[in-house]
Structures are given as C-alpha cells and as structure tokens.
Amino acid sequence: MILSAVLQPDNTMSRHQQRTPFKLPQNVVEVKSKFDAEYRRFALKRSGAGSFQEFYRLLQSVHHIPGTDLMLGYADIHGDLLPINNDDNFQKAVSSANPLLRIILTRKEDEPIVFATNSLQRRKKGLGLTGLRPNASGSTHQKNKPGLMIGLPQDFRQISSIIDVDILPESHRRVRLHKHGTRKPLGFYIRDGVSVRVTPQGVEKVPGVFISRLVRGGLAESTGLLGVNDEILEVNGIDVAGKSLDQVTDMMVANSHNLIVTVKPANQRNNVLPRGSKVSAGNASLGSGSTGSALSCDSPSPVSHSNPITASDSIAEGYSEEEDDDGDLIIENDNLSTYIPHNLHSSNNGNYSRDSLGRLGSVASSAPLAHSASMPSSFVTSTSDTSMTTVNQNGSPAHTASSSSQESMREDGNSITL
C-alpha cells in the first residue's frame, strides 16, 4: 500500500484534518471512515492504493482500535453498501470513489451487515433506518441471534439465490437468477442429452435437457450455482420432461426476467442439506411446510413426482389478472410518460430519501451534528426499530450507511471528535 505522502499513521492525523476537499489533487482519494459514532478523514493515493491488509491495518490504527476484528463496508455510487474484504473489492472501492470514499467499520462480532443491491435505499424506503447497527446501543434492541452464524454474502448484488431448499430433494437445486438491473448476459446454453433415472424397474434412460456451456463473465457463471452438465428439471415450476430442447429454450427465454430453474447438479458434492425452513437469511422460503427433506437424496425421480406441493405452488397460472413481474411500458403520445419503470424507480427513491431525510432532520436538528455524531444515529435506531421488525419479514436486518450519506454534505469540514 502506498499511502499518500502526508498520511502516516497516528501522528499525521491532525494535519490532514484541516484539509478541505477542494484542494485535493485528482490522484488522491479522500477517505472518510466511520466506526461507531466516530469519523476519521484521511487521503489515499488513487493509483497504487495498496493491498487490503495494509488498508485494514491503517484503519485500525487511524481509529485507535488495534486488535479489534473489523468488517469493512463502503458506500458505492449507487448508494449501496458493499463490503471490502479483499484486494479486488478494495481496488474497486478506491477507483469508484468520487470524490469521497466512505468507509463504514463494524465489529465482526456484531450483527453481520447485509450487503445487497439497494441495501441502502431499501432501508430508506420504509424498512426502517436500522442500517448499520450502532454497536454500543443497537445491540440491546437486537433480539438474540440464533446460534447459527450465517456467513457473509459473497457478491455485491443479489443476482441469484437458491430457493426452496427445504422442499426439494437434496440432489436437486432450485436457482433463481435475477436478470434485472445487470447488464450481464444470462450467459448459458442448453443441450439435449440422456438422463439416467433409477426406477423400481431398474435403470432407465430418458431424454433430458442439460446445461451445455456457461459464458465466461455471464450471470449464470458468476453465480456458481449452475454448472455444465447440470440437468434441467423444471423451468419456473414447470416440468420439462417430455419437452423438446426448443420448447425448453422458449420457456426459459420467456421467463428470462425472473428465471427459476430446478437443476440436478452434475456435481452432487456441494449440495445444501435441508435444515427445516431456516436456510439462509435472505432466501428462506416461508411456510410451505412440506416434507421434502424426508426424501431420499438418491432417488433421482423428477421433482414433480417427489414433490407435488412444490410443483403446484410454484407453477404459475397462465391467465391472471394481477400484475406480476412484467409491466409493459405504455407511452402516451404527449411525451408525458405515465409509467416508465426506471424513472419511477429513481423518483421514488428520491421521495423516500427525502422522507427519511426529513425524519432524520427532525432529530438531527435538535442535536447539532458538530457536537456528536453518535447521538442521532442512536435516536434513529430506536425510532425505526419497530418498523424494521414489522416490515422486514425475513428477519434479516438491513443495514445502512444512510445517516452518514445524508449528512455527509453538512459534515464537510467538520472536525472529527477524537
């Protein structure tokens, strides 16, 4: 790690505090890191920012918390809270900072941060400003976690999930691919093939459809949930048995905006063991109460046979009045677009953020930020906690860096309480 010339641990802190962002040269990244209620500001060279480990140590020293296990997160340009845990995403964080790189530090033993798409915005929308739990005060509100510790999600955005683990046989995997929002291609190919089934009559060869190729850099490959030679059993809940390759292709393309494929992975070693309904924080399926786990993992019978509940549950009815996922775009001629999903989205976000800002502001105004940054965040947590528990049904608390993001402008130039 090559730190900027001015930045040396500890003793240089006072010097770069006085800096204003306007004087920063182009090749220097201004870093503002937050740990609990404390902020630190320093600069990094944009080019050659060094390794993650060096940065980690630097942060520890800057915050005077050596020996504390930390988790690093940063707010990216979309307002998403994303993790920094290796060199790659650290580089990405540094390169995407403009001009300010906001770092949020959390103790590892705390509630894990959920890093996800729109993780910051969603909270603003109404899931409550729970966000980054201020550890000291927040832990008291937190219900005791189950003993099960769930690891950090690997990816920046949710692009895929394994679903229905509790109702599927172990040998099968139901994968949901989220195409929306990404520019990546789905990136996989399917082919015809022969599937071997074990039946009471003995081994039987039936035609099947398999994944033949994953495009490098495509969504399917990046999830790691689909592999070459995985047999496709269902597409969005519809059994593909007896369907031709072209039919399955058409079904998948027609469902491509929200594709749920049930596969029998060629590699059966990485199967998820069903554990009741608590599987993973984000994607647990709620209450279908099936007995899928009782099924023998050896029986490669089609899903629809072994699991009728799943089949009927997830099968979509063709004729339906409700608006589901694909709202068509309707443009009025007078160029006053009544409904354009993208615009709508952003404007909503704007609304919500304004709302949250208002709420925040009401609290913040009573406690000037210059005095203490810890006060408002604790208020916020306490006020919004109820809403969190009601709305966020998944039980996975959404974390936030919004308080910092919304206040960042006002804080500019503020001194950091030491």
Next chain:
Amino acid sequence: MMKFRFRRQGNDPQREKIKQELFAFNKTVEHGFPHQPSSLAFDPRLQIMAIGTKSGAVKIYGAPGVEFTGLHKDTAAVTQIQFLPAQGRLLSLLDDNSIHLWELVGGAPREVGGARREPTVGLQEVRSYCLPGRPGIENCSTSRVTVLLLLGSCDLLCVGTEGGGVHFLDLPRLSLRENQSLLQDQVIQSLPDDYRCGKSLGPVESLQEHPQQPGVILIGYSRGLVVLWDLSTRHVDHVFLGKQQLESLVWERSGKSFVSSHNDGGYSVWAVTSGNPYTQQPVSSTIPYGPFPCKAISKILLRTTVSGAPMLLYSGGMPRASYGDRHCLTVQQDKEHVTLDFTSRVIDFFTIHSVEREQEFDEPSAVVVLLDEELVVVDLHTPGWPTLPTPYLAPLHSSAITCSCHVSSVPPKLWDRVGQCLNQMYLFWPICGGKNLAPSAKQQELLLTGHEDGTVRFWDASGVALTPIYKLSTAGVFHTDCDPVGCFDPYSDDPRLGIQKITLCKYSNKLVVAGTAGQVLILALSDERSDHQVEVSVVDLLQDREGFTWKGHGRLDPRARPGPFPPGFQPQLLVQCMPPASVTAVTLHAEWHLVAFGTSHGFGLFDYQRRSAVLARCTLHPNDSLAMEGPLSRVKSLKKSLRQSFRRIRKSRVSGKKRPVPTTMPTSKVQEANAALAEQEDVAPVQRRIEPRSADDSLSGVVRCLCFADTFLRDGTHHGPTLWAGTNSGSVYAYALEVPGGGAGSSVEALLGKEIQLMHRAPVVWICVLDGRGRPLPEPYEASRDLAAAPDMSTAHSVLIASEEQLKVFSLPKVSAKTKFKLTAHEGCRVRRVALVALSSAVQEDYSEHTLVCLTNLGDMHLFNVPALRPQVRYDCIRKEDISGIASCVFTKTGQGFYLISPSEYERFSLSAKVITEPLCSLQLDRPLEHASASDGPTAQPRANGTHKNQTDQAEDLQSGLSSPAQDSPLDSPLSFADLTLDSTGELTVEDVRDFLTTVDEVENNMRNIKEEEGRTAGILIN
C-alpha cells in the same frame, strides 16, 4: 401477488357439455392436387377415377364433390391401381410388392358435439396379399410384381412378375391359385429353337385380356415375345416373336389385332390369325418420331372410332437428342397428329370411351392424363382437341403459393361478378360418377391465394371441391420481360412480383395486394375492360433515418404505357414503399378509404380516395443493422456461418489427434486467450442459447400486424377511428385517426395516441379490438349497412394483443393489462397464427361463442375464450417439422381452416362441431354396401407423411370428437388450476417485497395519471 386463488375450471360439467357442443377437431378434406402421384385408374362403369400417391394414399374422384380417400398402412408408393368395375372395390399394388384390396363401405352414423351427422361412405382396406418369393431363392426380385390384370369376370387377378412368371389370384379373397402359375420355362418350351438362344424372356411387361374371348390373355415379355395364353386350357394359343424390347400392349377392340410399343420409340401392329401358331413379323412397324434414335413409348392406347381411322395415343417416343427431356403425349388419328408437351412427367393416362360389348367402336370422348403436377383432360369430341378445365384437382401450385386469405360469406353480388370474369364453364366433365349428397353451401366462401409469379387466384372454397373461379395477374402493372406459358410454371420471372399479403373488402369490392418489392396495389372490381394508367405514389418509410443504405432488391418499374386490364379486379393505384422491402402486413378499411401497410422498416397509412399518404412511421431500432442494410447483409452472416462451419470441420479433424497440452509459458497467455476465444466460437450442433430478447435484436422493426378499429383511444367517452401496428420487438403503436366525412377538402390525419412496449419484447403477431361485450368489432360497412350486430359502444373496449409468447388483453382507453395468458412460459410453444372465430353450438341453434385460436410452432391449436383468455381445448394439428404448413395456415370466421400439406394441397380442417365441410357422397354399386361396424372399424391408420388423413376412420373420429376436449385439454395438467400467483407461499424474498412495493407504486402512479388525464382535454392528450 399475495392472493391465494385456486380456480378449478375443468370440472364444471355444464361448461364441459357446452365445450363439446362447440369444439370438435376434424381434418375434413384435402383440396388441390395430390402430392407426388404415382398411379392412375378409371372405372368406366362407375365413372370414377383413382389416383395413388408415393406416400401410399389412394384417392377416388367422381363428380365434383365426390371424393374418397384411403391410406395404406405403409408409406410406400402406389405403383398400380385396378378397379373392380362397378363394385366399388379396387386393387392397389405398392412399391413393397404387396397387393391390397380396398372397398367402399358405408360408415356408421356418428355424433359430433351432440349432433348426429349423416353416415358417409368411406374407403377401407379389406385385405392384402404379398406374393411369396420362390423357395430357396434369396433374391426376391423374381417375384416382384410388374403388372396386374383383372379379368373381366372380376374373379381372377393375373400378376406378372419380374422373373417372367404369371401368377393367378382368386378374388376377392386374394388367394394364390397354387400350381397354376405360368412360369417362363413353360413358355420357352413352346418356342422355336432359334428364338430361345438360351436367354430368359425378361420380366412380364404387359398383360391384356382378349376383348372378345374371356379367359384368353396376351402376355408380353420384356425381350419382345408376346404370347396368347388360354387360361381354361392352360395352353399357348399363339406366339408373336417380337425382337424389339417391349414396353406395352393394347388390343384392338375386335381382338383381331393388337399393338405393341417398344423401347426404341416405335410401335408395331400384330394381326392375330388362327393358322400358324408362330407369327414372325408384325403387320406394320412404325417409329413415329424417327429416324433418329427415339425414347421408348412407355404406354400406347388404340381406340377405334365411328369415323373410320382409329385413334392412337401414346406417351414418349420423342427423338432422344432434341426432345428427349420433354414430357409428351401424342394423339394421332388419320392425318391429325397432336403432340401434347407437358411441363411435368406423364405418369399415366386413360381414355374415356364406351365399354359396352355391343358397341362396335370405342368412340373415345376424352383422354385423361395424370402428370406429376397436374391432371389434364383433353376433349376428343371437339375438333382441335381442346383441354377441359378441371373443376377439382387444380394445381394450386402452378406458381408457388406465397400467401393465402380466406373471405367467408361472400355477398352474392361480388360472387357473381367475380364468376363472370372467368369464361370457364364446367359444363362437361367426363368423370362424373357418384352423387354429391352434401347440402349446398349456405354461404359462398372465397379462398384467395397469392403466388410467386404475382398472380392472385380466387377459389370457390364453399364445398369439397376447390374450384378455380378467377385469376388476377399483377405482373401487367409492372415492366417485366415476358409472360409465362402453360399452367404449371415452376419458375417465376421475377421474384419481386411475389404476392405477400392480400386483403379484400367484400362489400366495396376493393382488393389490396402487396408484394415482395414493397408494392401495394389497390384494385377495384370492374366489368368492363379498361386501358387506364395506374397512378403511382411513393411512401418513404425511413423518414430520413440517418445511416441507412438499402442493399436489397430494387423496386419494380411500373409500366409506362396504360396497360389493357381485362374485366375483373383492375389496379387503380400503386403505393410503392421505399425502401422496397417485402410488405409484411396490410390492412384495408374501405369505409374510411384507408389502407395501411408495413415492411421491415416501418409502416404507412394511405388515403386512396384523396390519393395522399397520411402517415409514415419508421420502426427501425438504431442498432438494428440487419434491417438497416437490407436482406443482402445476410450474406455476411452466411459468410460468418461458413467460416464457423469450416472451423468446426477443422476442429473435428484435429480432435482425433491428441492436442498438445498448453504449457504455461509466459508468452502463451495470448495463445491461451485465443484458444479460449476459439472454444467459445465452437458451437455444438444442438445447443441453444438462453438470453432474454433485447431491444436491438435483429429485424426488430418488422411490422407484423396492422389493424383498424373504431374505438376509444383518446378517452372513455369519445370513440373514433384508430390504427394499431405491432412490430417484431414487441412494440405496439396506436394512432388516433381523424377521418373527415365525405368532403374532399379536408384530409385524413393520424396522431400517435399510445405506444406500448411489451416487456417481454416478443414479436406482436396479432392485434384485435374487442367491444364492450368482448366481441370483435364488425368489419367495415357491416355496422353501417346493418349487416352485423352493432358493436357495444356503451361500455369500455379492450384490445387483445397476441405476441409470440403471450396473449394479453388491455383495457381502453387507459391501456392497462386486464387478462393475460403466458403461453410460452408454460407450454414452451410460440404463437404462430392467431384468429378470432365464432363457433356455433352444434345443438343449440342460436348459441355461439367467440373463441381465440392460436396455432403454435409445435403445430397444435390452442383455443381460448375471450376476453378471459381461459384455455378451452388443445388439438394437435400439424407436425411441428412442417414449418410451411404452419406458416400457411389460414382460419375462416366460422372455425374452419386451411393449411398446405404439400406445395399443391390444402388440408381443410374444422374446429367447430357445427360447421364442417367434408365429402358426403354416394355411389351406385353392383353390390350391397356393407357397413363398417364401429367395433371392428379401421383403427387409426398411420399417416403417410403425417399429412394425410383417412376418411374412413369415423369410429376414431367419433371417439376423438367426444373425448378430445377432456383428453387433450391442458386442464388436466396442474398448470390450469394453479394460479399465476407465483409461489405466493413458497418463497417470500426481499426481492418479492420490493416487487410488491413497486407494483403498489405503479398503482399509485396509475391513479395519479388517471386523475391527471381526467383533468386534461382530449385535444391535449392526443397531440
């Protein structure tokens, strides 16, 4: 999304009963000329004709409307057919050496949709026989049947074989008369030594029974020997020692002489005398097209006439060098000598002549020639021997069919006027057996076919026989090189003349024909010949779009001088789209005098009364390079695919050897990357890419459908003319039209009202506006002339948009989705053809329903009710491999339809339990007609190529008619009663919550829009 609905729809018995009364799928009749005919026979007593095909079908034709079809179990060519005269039985010889006996049987009365139908007569296979090979001889070619002869007594069948033997089979049991076979050895013994010379006589080429002495047959061997054999005495009566290779034999009526035709293009006349048992030389021998080497005369007929000179008819015999490739039939009588030069191969021919023994002369009235591609009948009574127009078996494909259009319930006024245009009269048709029992059609139906050569043919599709009534050529409007001669013309002069779309307004007699080179012709019916100049208007659909170069074909040049246009539809106006890409959609509203047309670049609207273009809209996507550059740029992709395939070949060659394992050298990184790239390009043969459709997919701008409607687009209270256009990329444009009444001064205006982008981006196949009661809007003039019930304008209209993947109903004027059915997501099939048909109940007189019919790329028909879009029934119809069949399908308004089963044949089918057009006829037979009992009736017979349907399997029809709605319906699948609420219980992820929130937002937003819209006036809304 959060709703829990479980609709069980399939178990309502009341609804099931109605469905049975409404829906029934039947393939009823095949129109046109049988594909690949291979044999021909005629029953002079019953006056019926049989044609066998290479796919194993036997079709019997009599008077127009009299048709029977049978299909052999095996797909083998029918090489010969023999009628058992007046019995309604026939024998067929197949390519696989089996002989089959067919019989006409009366069908059992059957029930379709609860209504009883008349029993019909059908063709049924009774038994078959296969000549056993000689024991001990593996090569069965010796027992291969070459000719069949049915004795006049109808109880014995003589079978000539390749090995030169003649076997005898008892009829109708088809059992071999053991030890009675006449083998070559027996014949050779009776030959003079100098003729024997150790060689075999060759296969039996011809067997002919003596016309006056029953039981005496003439056997002709390939080597040239002809033997007169007496069956009763089993003795050789006479031997004719011909030296020339024999092709066929024919008796003179008196039995005093016969004619043999030969391989060298000659024929010989032999006298049958009762003296010397050996005849060395024929009476006369002629090579008509000599002296240069000629081709063989494959068949010869000799017919005596009252007037004196006998008539000689033979096929082939043309000079090898100069006319060897022609397909000719010669008719010769005295000094008259006519050579009929056909465009396709002569398969067989027969004459229609008197067969009564008492008559002294044959007196042929007509010769019927079966060709590969058509049936030609020459009238031999009329001097000059003109050809007779055929009332059926018309060669639909005289030029390849490029599109078709059906017009139901044609007003008599139009019908009569169109009929007058063609001076063809079907007064004399020599094949007139049987009686057509089908009730005369309640309404006249027209089928219009567009052809590659720029013609539009009008067919009378009201009944079983598809009869040509009028032919319109559009080539006269343009400057072309020459006019084709002959009926079957496989080669079109200019592919740009090809007709792509046809639409006809049956009330105003306006016809719009659009073609391959962007030409849109507006024609009007006129009874007088006219010499007017056709006006030309050019509409630029690109609208100054930058960066476009059309590299496709040029436009057709309109003819400079006024063309003489015969009575009939005469072109009035030519609208030329620029660039001259093929027209992909056309619609006409004669009441508003508007025609709309679309190509791959955009669509236009033209006011043909004021002769002015109203609108031109470019639908090209900026990234759509393929459409931008025209069809020629496909060459590039061809080049690319060639490159890829070469690469694949190379790779497959290499893959045999062991490839060197790439070593991890520092410099090999580039190589590795290259290898990876090559790996990616190497596409396995059966592999499909899974990618959502994107906006810039190629040819996204193709306009797929256009539709006019008088409906609510501006607001919910004021309706008016609208134009709807759908494109390949899932865009729908709705225009509000301003159509001034009558006054010539003001002009039509079009204003874009709505633009809908379907999220799934699948091509929009079909658009239809439904009235307040969910019925389709009436056609132009129907409402104003009280010809149809007025549409419901009091309640909100809706628009039904069918894309390749989904059917969706949107409410109007606020375009919000009401109902939908995601066909592709559930069935894996894509919509190819859609129509809204009115199906009447077979039982209740006044009950009918509007049903949406979808033909998918898998060839099955899905029926939905409207506007609820609930699936009703599904029927398998066309093989999914038969792409041209699926593409050619047209529906009638009453639930029938047509599709091409071969280039020359339309299959007619019916989805309605009530409206069925099928052959219903009777024949006067010598024997009592047996009735096929339902139990041992023929089981489902395999289809020759999946296209033919046996008419006799009524038992099956009965069964399927009753059970198919239940069996075939997708209602049995869990899919139908499960709700679209996708896993409402199963998984509730963060994603879902957000989706839900956005839908709430959307609703709010829509609400807000509604409020805003109410505040605004219509004039502001549609600018």
